[in-house]
Each structure stands twice: as C-alpha cells, then as structure tokens.
Amino acid sequence: MIIGLGQIGMKYVALKYTYDSTASFTHNLALNKPIIALMCLVIAAYALAMGLWMIALRDVPLSLAYLFNAFAFIFVPILALLIFGEKVNLHYFMGLIMIIIGISLCVRGSNV
Numbered sequence: 001m002i003i004g005l006g007q008i009g010m011k012y013v014a015l016k017y018t019y020d021s022t023a024s025f026t027h028n029l030a031l032n033k034p035i036i037a038l039m040c041l042v043i044a045a046y047a048l049a050m051g052l053w054m055i056a057l058r059d060v061p062l063s064l065a066y067l068f069n070a071f072a073f074i075f076v077p078i079l080a081l082l083i084f085g086e087k088v089n090l091h092y093f094m095g096l097i098m099i100i101i102g103i104s105l106c107v108r109g110s111n112v
Contacts, residue, residue: 002049004075008083009042015084067106070099 016035019028029036056065074096080086 001071001075002045002052003069004072004079006042006045006049007072007076008079009038009045011080011084013039013042064107067103070103073099 013035017032020031023031053065077086077088077092077096081088
C-alpha cells in the first residue's frame with residue numbers, strides 16, 4: 001500500500017513540477033520547494049516500505065509475500081481514477097477480478 005501511495009505521489013510531483021530552462025538551478029529549486037518536499041516524503045515512504053518488506057520476509061515465505069505486490073495493480077489505478085481522473089475501462093476491471101481470484105487461489109493453496 002505504501003508503494004502504491006508512493007506511485008500516486010510521484011505522479012502528482014511529475015504533474016506539478018515546473019522547470020524554467022532559462023533559470024538557474026537554484027531558481028528552479030525555489031520555484032518547486034513544496035513539490036520537492038513532497039518528493040522527499042515519497043522517497044522516505046519508499047524507504048519505509050522497503051524496511052517493512054524486509055521485516056515481513058522474516059516470517060512470511062517470499063513466494064507468498066510477493067503475491068501481495070499484485071494489489072498495487074488494483075490499488076494504484078483506482079486511486080489514479082479517483083485523484084487524477086484517469087480512465088479505467090472494462091478490460092481493466094476484468095483484469096482486476098482475475099488478479100483477485102489469482103491471489104485468492106494462491107493464498108488458499110499455501111501452507112502458511
């Protein structure tokens with residue numbers, strides 16, 4: 001989930017960052033202070049997610065834990081739809097259902 005939020009944050013940064021090719025590097029930094037602060041927050045979230053991932057891998061087999069990364073394919077496009085108004089079509093929803101079924105089958109079939 002943290003990685004998914006990070007993707008949304010990076011998209012927001014990409015949309016809001018402005019660059020003046022005629023201005024100096026420091027001027028461009030000054031123009032984008034809030035966006036750069038958000039980018040640093042997103043990078044920190046990625047670092048937190050990596051730390052939590054490593055802690056989870058102590059107790060959960062990688063083959064099972066990695067399945068939950070597939071939730072990003074569900075979570076991120078839905079947030080992109082809600083936040084950025086990106087279009088999601090019927091094929092996406094069919095794929096979403098297949099991902100959920102696939103995760104359910106794998107988890108149900110595991111011995112953990």
